[in-house]
Amino acid sequence: MATPLRSNRDFRLLWMSGLFAVLGSQMSALALPLLILKETGSAVQAGTVGTVSICAVLITMLPGGVMADRVERRRLMRVCDAGSLLAVTALTVAVWNGHAPMVLVLLVATAGAVLNSVYAPAAFGLLRAVVPPDQMGTATARLQARTATVRLVGPLVGGALFGIHEALPFTAQFLGLFLSTVCVALVRTRSAAHKKAGSVFSRDELTAGLGFLWQLPYLRTVLLVFGLGMNFAFGALTFTALAVFSEGGRSGLGGGFVITCVSAGALVGALLAPRLSPDRHIRALLVVTCWSCVLTAGALAWLSSPLVAGLLCAVCMGLSTVASIGFLSTLLVVTPEDRVGRVQSAASFLSSIVQPFGPLAGGALLTALGPRNAFGVVGVVLAVSAAVMTLAPSVRSGAVPPPASPAAPEAGAEDSDAPGPHEPAVRPVLDAPGQREPAVRPVPDAAGPGAL
Numbered sequence: 088m089a090t091p092l093r094s095n096r097d098f099r100l101l102w103m104s105g106l107f108a109v110l111g112s113q114m115s116a117l118a119l120p121l122l123i124l125k126e127t128g129s130a131v132q133a134g135t136v137g138t139v140s141i142c143a144v145l146i147t148m149l150p151g152g153v154m155a156d157r158v159e160r161r162r163l164m165r166v167c168d169a170g171s172l173l174a175v176t177a178l179t180v181a182v183w184n185g186h187a188p189m190v191l192v193l194l195v196a197t198a199g200a201v202l203n204s205v206y207a208p209a210a211f212g213l214l215r216a217v218v219p220p221d222q223m224g225t226a227t228a229r230l231q232a233r234t235a236t237v238r239l240v241g242p243l244v245g246g247a248l249f250g251i252h253e254a255l256p257f258t259a260q261f262l263g264l265f266l267s268t269v270c271v272a273l274v275r276t277r278s279a280a281h282k283k284a285g286s287v288f289s290r291d292e293l294t295a296g297l298g299f300l301w302q303l304p305y306l307r308t309v310l311l312v313f314g315l316g317m318n319f320a321f322g323a324l325t326f327t328a329l330a331v332f333s334e335g336g337r338s339g340l341g342g343g344f345v346i347t348c349v350s351a352g353a354l355v356g357a358l359l360a361p362r363l364s365p366d367r368h369i370r371a372l373l374v375v376t377c378w379s380c381v382l383t384a385g386a387l388a389w390l391s392s393p394l395v396a397g398l399l400c401a402v403c404m405g406l407s408t409v410a411s412i413g414f415l416s417t418l419l420v421v422t423p424e425d426r427v428g429r430v431q432s433a434a435s436f437l438s439s440i441v442q443p444f445g446p447l448a449g450g451a452l453l454t455a456l457g458p459r460n461a462f463g464v465v466g467v468v469l470a471v472s473a474a475v476m477t478l479a480p481s482v483r484s485g486a487v488p489p490p491a492s493p494a495a496p497e498a499g500a501e502d503s504d505a506p507g508p509h510e511p512a513v514r515p516v517l518d519a520p521g522q523r524e525p526a527v528r529p530v531p532d533a534a535g536p537g538a539l
Contacts, residue, residue: 092226097217097276101210102233104270109234111263113241118249118256122187125253132189136196141443143200148436151204153292155428160209160216160278161271167206168268172261174198179261182254207435208428215419215427216278224367224416228360231412235354239347278424296433299426304481306421306434309414312479313373314438316472317380321407322445323452324384324465325349325400330450331458332393341393345400352401356408365413366420370482372410377473379403384466388459 092098123133155163174195181187218226248255300306325346333342365372383399390396422430452461476482 092218092222092229095217097274098214098226100270100274101214101217102229104267105230106233106237107263107270108267109237110241110244111260111267113237114245114248114256114263115260117242117245118253119192121246121249122182122253123189123192126187127189136192139193140196140200143197144204145436145440147201147204148432148439149293149296149429151201151206152208152296152429152432154205155208155212155432156425158209160213160428161274161276163209164206164213164271165268167202167209168264168271170198170202171206172264172268174202175257175261175264179254179257182257204432208431211419211431212424212427213274213276213278215424217274217276220420223419224365224412225361227412227416227419228357228365231357231360231408232354235350235357235408239350239354292429295426296429296431297437299422299430300433300437303421305485306418308475308479308481309373310434310437312472312475313377313410313414314434315441316475317377317407317469318438319441319445319448320465320468320472321380321403322442323449324380324387324462324469326446326449327453327458327461327465328387328396328400330453331387332396344393345397348397348401349404352404353408355401356405357412359405360409360412363409365409366416367413369410369413369417370485372406372413373482374473374477376403376406376410377469377476379406381466381469381473384462384469388462388466 119136120133123136124130127133177191178187178195181191214226215223245256245259248259300310328345329342331342332345333340363372380403383403386399387396418430418434419427449461449465452464455461456464
């Protein structure tokens with residue numbers, strides 16, 4: 088009989104590690120642009136940090152997956168821990184000294200993004216060794232619920248600390264990372280390193296994750312339609328709602344309520360997921376989520392109440408979170424052990440690459456067509472995606488894994504508390520299963536249907 092998650096020592100450590108690290112990251116996510124604006128007075132420079140961070144993540148995501156499959160994952164996580172602590176320490180000291188040079192901020196943001204690209208697939212793979220397949224859905228839901236809660240609370244705490252002293256949010260992030268590092272250092276479970284002949288970053292290695300996703304019609308369809316199409320359209324939908332219900336920027340109350348409801352919906356969805364067994368009802372959840380977004384877009388075209396709009400968006404986000412948890416659990420189970428890192432990186436790459444363009448498209452539609460027509464166009468895009476998810480044979484058939492590579496005997500083994508002779512002495516964090524927050528996270532994630 089499998090050990091319950093509440094008694095699973097290593098899962099509890101990974102959960103707490105993420106709690107500390109995400110909380111610290113969320114506090115600094117609000118404080119960093121405020122700091123740059125205060126020191127430079129330039130919104131362009133504040134935006135540059137976010138752009139650099141996003142670009143660094145996208146560029147290094149696939150190589151990070153290769154590293155996670157070539158190096159023992161717990162060891163790799165500890166190395167990333169040390170790098171993240173070093174980066175955040177440098178920024179914290181600079182802010183306490185009264186001046187954080189723009190060059191330092193960019194370097195720290197880039198380092199955080201690169202380390203995130205390596206840490207996330209390593210943690211994703213280690214989670215598979217820590218949690219048995221029949222508990223993966225519940226474990227994923229608990230990680231999502233933790234992160235959704237912190238993302239509601241963290242910016243508020245960070246803003247309050249920044250009001251007291253501009254260095255306090257970064258100090259809090261340092262403390263969070265330190266506690267997170269301790270938790271990861273205490274994890275005993277190890278996963279095997281899969282060493283192969285040839286170049287580490289060859290074309291075949293970099294595209295192995297994409298190739299695996301492409302060869303399974305179910306994974307391919309869900310990621311392209313739900314991960315890309317729905318994610319893009321929901322980003323446009325929420326930005327348009329933010330602009331419309333903020334009365335073009337004259338009042339932030341209505342738009343802020345809508346966005347808060349979206350975050351609350353993600354939290355409620357994560358809390359409900361363990362009771363709904365999303366990995367067993369994934370197709371129904373995907374279809375219901377898609378059509379709910381279509382109906383919401385149609386309703387927003389005629390609504391004038393931020394309250395109703397926020398509640399509709401919250402329902403969409405809650406359903407999306409449950410569906411995403413089910414899909415992620417399925418992905419972890421069907422992926423061969425020696426490709427977990429590359430597959431996770433490839434899935435994250437596909438679902439992330441369109442996120443910056445959703446709000447841009449929403450703004451362009453709103454400017455060119457006005458609110459009602461903008462919601463209408465977004466609704467059409469959502470309807471096309473929903474129709475594909477409903478009718479596609481590949482989605483109805485579900486995920487049928489190809490013959491998996493034999494698991495290495497070392498996977499899932501536990502070591503003693505003492506570090507091994509080749510381990511670094513020593514971190515950052517689990518989001519959705521295995522996602523880590525960058526050391527510096529200057530802009531919030533664009534969350535929506537298909538956000539994996």
